[in-house]
Amino acid sequence: MMTVSLPEGQTTATRPGILLRLGGALYRHPGLQLALLLALPLLWFMLVYLGSLCTLLAQSVLTFDDFTMSVSRELTLDNYRQLLSPANLDVVLRTLSMATLVSLASAVMAFPLAYYMVRYARGWQKGFFYVAVMLPMWASYIVKVYAWTVLLAKGGIVYWAYQTLGLQGIVDWLMTLPLIGGNSLTTSNLGRFTVFTYIWLPFMILPIQAALERVPANLLQASSDLGASGAQTFRHVILPLAFPGVVAGSIFTFSLTLGDYIIPQLIGPSGLFIGSMVYTMQGSIGNMPLAAAFTVVPVCIIGLYLLGARKLGAFDAL
Template sequence: MSLDAAMMRATAPAILPGSGGLRGALSDLFWRKPKVLLLLMLLPPVLWLGIVYIGSLFALLAQSFFSIDEFSGLINREFTLKTYGDLFQAANLDIILRTVTMAALVTLASAVIAFPIAYYAARYARGRWKALFYLGIMLPLWSSYLVKIYAWKLILAKEGILTWLLAKLHLLWVLDAWLSLPIVGGNSLSVSFTGTFIVFVYVWLPFMILPVQAALERVPGNLVEASSDL
């Protein structure tokens, strides 16, 4: 290599010269080390998840080893297993049994209702119909949880629109007969096991439809046709 060529190469500008200022330095750093940019982008949600969510769960777990003074109602911050021992009382065991039973029934009913809806949306809905599907599924999620609960409480009450409709159709005796049943009935549909079941299915159904629909869209259509021959 001649001396002139070596001097020209030494004095030639870099392919990617560094930018000036703090903004340019940060841009160069993120370009050369993309993992640093990824770390900075993941840091806020990880801190939120770790401190606010998981931290609150650990705080709740720590407080579960405290007890409440039955006379003053104040928290006694001494390590004890009294709270866990209270779980095995008859009243608490009944609450746990009813909660687990309700959760299982709501999950099963949501799966049965969600699958045909999700299958139609994944296989047949196109264009505007698919947009209407997403709108109909997401619309209940736009209101708060408490608003939906109170709205259903009014709908299912004795003075609600459902009782009025059944009275107009001369079917109020069906509701009265159902409410007279020992487990699923009650004084009113809004406070009965049946009413609670209906509300929970309504609240959690979108969370069952959307994942099932997304999973069905990833299944190739030719596999579905081939499975029909088996």
């Protein structure tokens, strides 16, 4: 054993300060460290997110008295039964089909763009694409939607553009089609679809881009080395590996469309969306229970969608 003698007045260690001791205690008790780190966000999440969701669910089984226009604490499934009435089912189906089409169109447009951003864009291009995708998200949603009402209106720039290009005939023909058409672009489902797709597209591009970023380039080389053409590599390697990104993106576009109440109000034909229904029910009428029941619809749809996606193997690569 070797002993080391220290100069007078100097001890082997100075008394540890309070911070140092606290640090030591945290180091020795990883559980405590985790608890301190998680306590606040966890509490916030449980209370504000899950708590309010549960309150919502609870409200959906309360009774609304049409006569007194007040909510009583009597439990009932009447609100859900009302959802199935033809008028309300119509609202659900109208919203659902729009959400599906918007998600599909967004995915089809987002994929090539995201692919280009990941595989080909280099240097300044990469930065340019990021900013270009994000920039419209920074502008106020309401301003953009109002801008579209002007753009699509008769005499607006879109109107001018297709007239100048001699496409008047095609647009007129489109407007005569059932479901798609209407008096003008502003009051047609086509116009509504265009604006929805415009507004939510970035929410599809970014998750797909993130998913593609994680696909190593050598997998594509391996695929082509084993004889696959570009299309085969896309189908068997790129798409399955980026599919979680498509699912994530479509959850955004889907649920955002399901919940939106401003675009259906400003653009497109009359007829309520789930969002506008909820807005009307809880706002002007005060029927919170039915509004809550309507809100449960998107939650269930997204839940079913995720189950289906998992069954398709969307999350196998995660």
